[in-house]
Amino acid sequence: TRSSKFDLTLTLVESPQGFVGALTYATDLFDASTVQRMVGHLGVLLEAIAAKPDATLASLPLLTAPERQQLLVEWNGPSAEFPRDLCLHDAFTAQALRTPDALAVICRDEQLTFRELDTRANQLAHRLVKLGVGPDVRVVLCVERSVEALVGILGTLKAGGAYVPIDPSYPREWLSHVLLDTGAPVVLTQQRLRDSLPPHTAHDICLDSDADSLSREALEAPVTSVTPEHLAYIIYTSGSTGRPKGVMIQHRSVLNLRVALAATVHSGAQPAERVSVNAPLSFDASVKQLIQVLDGHTLCIVPDEARADVRELVHRIDQDALDVLDCSPAHLRLLVDEGLLESQSIPRRVLVGGEAVDPATWRHLAQVPRPRVFNVYGPTECTVDATACAFDASPTPTIGKPLPNVRVYVLDRTLRPVPVGVAGELFIGGEGVARGYLNRPELTADRFIPDGFSSTPGARLYRTGDVVRWRADGMLDYLGRADFQVKVRGFRIELGEIESCLLGHPAVHAAVVLAREDVPGDKRLVAYLVP
Numbered sequence: 214t215r216s217s218k219f220d221l222t223l224t225l226v227e228s229p230q231g232f233v234g235a236l237t238y239a240t241d242l243f244d245a246s247t248v249q250r251m252v253g254h255l256g257v258l259l260e261a262i263a264a265k266p267d268a269t270l271a272s273l274p275l276l277t278a279p280e281r282q283q284l285l286v287e288w289n290g291p292s293a294e295f296p297r298d299l300c301l302h303d304a305f306t307a308q309a310l311r312t313p314d315a316l317a318v319i320c321r322d323e324q325l326t327f328r329e330l331d332t333r334a335n336q337l338a339h340r341l342v343k344l345g346v347g348p349d350v351r352v353v354l355c356v357e358r359s360v361e362a363l364v365g366i367l368g369t370l371k372a373g374g375a376y377v378p379i380d381p382s383y384p385r386e387w388l389s390h391v392l393l394d395t396g397a398p399v400v401l402t403q404q405r406l407r408d409s410l411p412p413h414t415a416h417d418i419c420l421d422s423d424a425d426s427l428s429r430e431a432l433e434a435p436v437t438s439v440t441p442e443h444l445a446y447i448i449y450t451s452g453s454t455g456r457p458k459g460v461m462i463q464h465r466s467v468l469n470l471r472v473a474l475a476a477t478v479h480s481g482a483q484p485a486e487r488v489s490v491n492a493p494l495s496f497d498a499s500v501k502q503l504i505q506v507l508d509g510h511t512l513c514i515v516p517d518e519a520r521a522d523v524r525e526l527v528h529r530i531d532q533d534a535l536d537v538l539d540c541s542p543a544h545l546r547l548l549v550d551e552g553l554l555e556s557q558s559i560p561r562r563v564l565v566g567g568e569a570v571d572p573a574t575w576r577h578l579a580q581v582p583r584p585r586v587f588n589v590y591g592p593t594e595c596t597v598d599a600t601a602c603a604f605d606a607s608p609t610p611t612i613g614k615p616l617p618n619v620r621v622y623v624l625d626r627t628l629r630p631v632p633v634g635v636a637g638e639l640f641i642g643g644e645g646v647a648r649g650y651l652n653r654p655e656l657t658a659d660r661f662i663p664d665g666f667s668s669t670p671g672a673r674l675y676r677t678g679d680v681v682r683w684r685a686d687g688m689l690d691y692l693g694r695a696d697f698q699v700k701v702r703g704f705r706i707e708l709g710e711i712e713s714c715l716l717g718h719p720a721v722h723a724a725v726v727l728a729r730e731d732v733p734g735d736k737r738l739v740a741y742l743v744p
Contacts, residue, residue, distance in 0.1 A: 219237075220238070220239050221242075222236070222237040236255075247633075250632060254632060256277075257275055258274070283687075284633070285666055288614070289615050290616050290618055290621075292618060293472055296468055300439055301504070301507070302434070304468065305506065308506070309327040309328060312327050312485075312509050313327050313331075314327070317363075317506055317512065318360050318363050318514065319360075319512070320358065323360045325364075327509075330363065330364065331367075333364045334368040335434045337365065337369075337427055340418065340427055341369060341372035341374060342373075346373065347373045347437060348437065348439045349374075349443050350373070350375070350397075351374065351375050351396065351444075352397055353377045353379060353392060353400045354376050354402075354494065355406060356406065356420060357381065357403060357405075357406065358515065360514065361421060365401040372435065372437065373439035373443070375447055376401075376445075376446050377446065377447045377448075378446070379391050379449070380494070381402075381406050386411075389411040391449055392411065392415065394457075394651060395447065395459065399417075400416070402418070402419055403421045404419045405421075407419060440464075441465035444462065445467050446462055447651055448495065448496075448497050459650060460650060461648040461649055462596055462647050462648070463647075463648055466596040469596070469643075470500070470597055473598070473616035473618060474616070476617055478562065478587045478603075479562070481585075482508070482537075486511070486536035487511045487537070488505040488511065488512055489513055489535045490512050491519075491526070491540060498539060500596075501564075510536075524551055527548055527556060530556065532558075534558045536560055538564070538584070539565075540563070540565060541567045542565045543736070545563060545578075549578075559583045560583075561583065561584055561585070562584055563584045563587070564587050564589050566589040566598065568700040568701070568736070569691055570588055572609060572610055575609065575610045578604050579607075579608075585604075586604040587604070588601065588602050589613075590613070590691065592641070594646070594660070594661075595646055595647065595677075596645035596646075596647065599621065599643075599645060600612045600614060601613045601614070602614065611689060611690055614689070620641070620642040620643045621641050621642075621689070622666060623683055631683075636682045637680070638679065639679045640677065641677060642664045642667060642672060642673065642675070646661065649661055660675060661675055678695050679694060680695050701736050701737070706728075708738075712740075721744065722743045724741070
């Protein structure tokens with residue numbers, strides 16, 4: 214009640230029938246449903262103590278049976294059917310047969326129809342098969358943003374291989390590690406980038422200068438033994454020791470993402486929308502942008518010069534009449550400041566992710582009639598996105614609810630579910646969980662653990678390291694990290710990786726790296742060095 218002298222007061226009075234209690238609370242701090250849950254937790258706790266007085270405190274339960282059912286079952290993602298017998302390239306081929314003359318991809322003055330893209334990918338696939346590419350064989354993709362990038366990805370998949378995108382602007386040491394770690398027999402690149410690659414033993418195919426040679430390959434797709442359980446791609450993320458780790462994602466997981474997003478954030482999609490591809494190909498957000506082509510949409514690949522210039526990007530969004538935009542919250546704020554919402558052609562939907570959204574931005578964009586903005590969350594290890602929420606569906610920032618076929622659990626240190634409103638670590642299960650890390654069995658075993666809540670044999674959970682809490686409405690609030698990983702403008706960064714690099718300099722004795730946000734919305738990395 215408002216007359217409570219303290220925030221929360223528990224009173225117990227002994228009576229002939231036992232103890233009678235009351236919980237008095239300040240209503241400006243607690244609502245009735247929260248306190249009612251506390252009463253239920255106390256009852257469960259006291260019953261457990263009475264039944265087993267020698268139990269350790271950590272082993273005592275708190276959740277009532279209805280709350281446990283709610284947290285473990287009712288609030289998890291709904292089941293959804295997706296094509297379990299298809300691979301990504303099968304889905305593309307089917308779409309190319311439906312709309313052969315529709316535009317599949319545009320970049321600058323280049324464009325390809327679905328038929329043209331399918332044919333060029335088939336021809337590349339034949340060349341890759343001749344070079345030993347097949348199921349689970351890795352193919353490194355080091356190209357600038359272009360229609361050739363999509364040819365390289367689809368050609369690799371049609372050959373049965375897994376594409377490994379690397380950014381040509383990354384340090385040579387980083388590129389060298391990926392080339393060695395993947396053991397890729399082939400590198401797909403462009404003539405202007407070939408000489409900048411570190412020394413390697415793989416066979417190079419330049420998608421631009423080798424185009425004439427590739428055009429003499431067979432027009433039909435090669436026959437392979439690839440299945441949905443084989444790898445579609447490997448994306449490398451930061452490692453705390455300075456050693457990047459490759460996340461292995463299977464075809465079925467990406468096809469599930471396609472269905473999950475179509476049922477939620479893209480549920481109002483119109484036929485043949487124009488989708489912005491502005492994420493780096495080496496960043497997993499590019500995957501959810503690229504797979505829109507599987508449903509007949511046109512991919513508009515944003516050139517590097519437009520990605521680096523906010524004003525130019527707003528102009529291109531308007532000029533290309535983009536329907537769907539995907540970016541980080543920080544990038545979206547810059548686009549709005551540059552006049553995105555005053556453009557003649559405003560996107561229908563904007564997906565933001567990769568970092569927390571500030572409350573002011575959330576409130577502002579929740580009220581605009583267009584675009585409809587969605588906050589999406591998910592680690593690379595769970596196939597891009599695991600939860601989502603429209604800005605207009607919540608008064609405050611939230612990472613939302615699980616997507617279809619995704620299971621999420623908020624657990625304590627003993628891997629038991631925590632009550633609503635209590636902080637815990639987020640664990641993610643379901644169809645999107647990665648196979649693991651390439652050539653890192655110990656790290657895989659540490660981060661991917663058996664799913665003790667699932668009846669599916671072999672089901673696993675990914676330990677995200679993110680601290681969250683359930684809200685009373687079944688949505689998740691993101692609270693921060695349980696380790697030293699940060700996100701800056703949507704990029705996942707291990708501070709330890711940067712510190713390790715700095716310590717490699719002979720003049721540096723000690724180093725600490727922090728993510729500072731001295732100006733709201735402008736997060737930067739700052740290094741402190743001891744010579």
